[in-house]
Amino acid sequence: MKVHALGSWEQVPSSPSTSSSLSSSSANDPKRLRPLAPRLTSAAVSTAVATEISAPPKLRKSFSSPMTAKCASIDLDVSLIQMQSGGTRWNPTPEQIKLLEALYQGGMRTPNPVQIERITMELGKYGRIEGKNVFYWFQNHKARERQKQKRSELLALAASAAPLPHPKKEEIKEFHGGSCKRKCRSWGSLELAVEEEGPGDRTLELFPLHPERKQM
């Protein structure tokens, strides 16, 4: 059961007519109505885009790119896995954390694919886990250790510099303090187009994907 349900990733439900077109991912821009105009051979490009890309996806395995679109999820297991974890974010078990910290402590910072795969495999013994979790864990851990250190250094320096400690944990918001200018074209539920994968895998299956469930 691949999810493979394509065709509904237009992020703005308010413009239904723009659906099948892949040429406008963020059509929510009011001032942007024309696909293209400048650039040389715009007509050709336009046509190509419209006809080719937006064309119904046929076999996704017909050699498009050297190796993209592989498959890596065990469709059948998906339900099982999800069932046992609720399909939410990864919640490391103590054992997993222990191992990860041991690796980090040992010097590992950004494991490569093979390492990720192995680690994932090993940690999988203690609970559900995916390669991306491992990847993210290292990224976050590294970043946060750094933050911690930076902060303590800063504090130490401040303490030694100013006899008047002003314990203000206030984070320096930098210029980003503006309003939330995050881009948010919440595209509806994103579906994956994952294929299946065999059990005897050696291929790591990692890759982002994640339906944006922004429903509040």
Add this chain to the structure above:
Amino acid sequence: MKVHALGSWEQVPSSPSTSSSLSSSSANDPKRLRPLAPRLTSAAVSTAVATEISAPPKLRKSFSSPMTAKCASIDLDVSLIQMQSGGTRWNPTPEQIKLLEALYQGGMRTPNPVQIERITMELGKYGRIEGKNVFYWFQNHKARERQKQKRSELLALAASAAPLPHPKKEEIKEFHGGSCKRKCRSWGSLELAVEEEGPGDRTLELFPLHPERKQM
């Protein structure tokens, strides 16, 4: 039950980046024409992971070496394709760029997995390309367009600052209208096939984030 036929990732014996001191953007160092450099695969590291989880070396930089995309069994004339794209990093053809720019111009900024897949498929007609190339292209293009604009704005501001002091804020254009909710993108299944490291000389590569699949 699907075996990806990830076959051969050929590493062109070009010039790997074995040595890399940090902070060396400007190359004023005549170290071109590297004869050949071995790989510094992490067989040992991997092993360590699998066995004694705690002894990865200190390699400071991730060692992702340039690799060539492996070709599916369906790959026809690799040589021809390779001719156009070389064995290292993706080098977009004019047609590909045209299409990408058209899409960008059409408003696309961060294509989701399905879109990436389609685009990749389409662009694949003009030369070798992988999903990650598409993803990266959009990321880079977006970032660089932003830089460009910011720079010009800054210049304009500086120019207009003299005649008329205008406490203007830096907050400006963001071509995306919309609410402020974070959007979650994801990748579909791209994936990397890690080759066996038996020969000991396979530099595999994986690229950054690769969450798996996540259904909700």
Add this chain to the structure above:
DNA sequence: GCAAATTAATGATTTATTCAAG
């Protein structure tokens, strides 16, 4: 004219920030 040497672009990674689930 041509390559080596530089420089400009830009593909690919890593790091810093931010968001939000639990």
Add this chain to the structure above:
DNA sequence: CTTGAATAAATCATTAATTTGC
């Protein structure tokens, strides 16, 4: 409040342009 997840900014590294000496 902690931290998994995700994106944007910064950085690195390689390729194409371009310049330069012969």
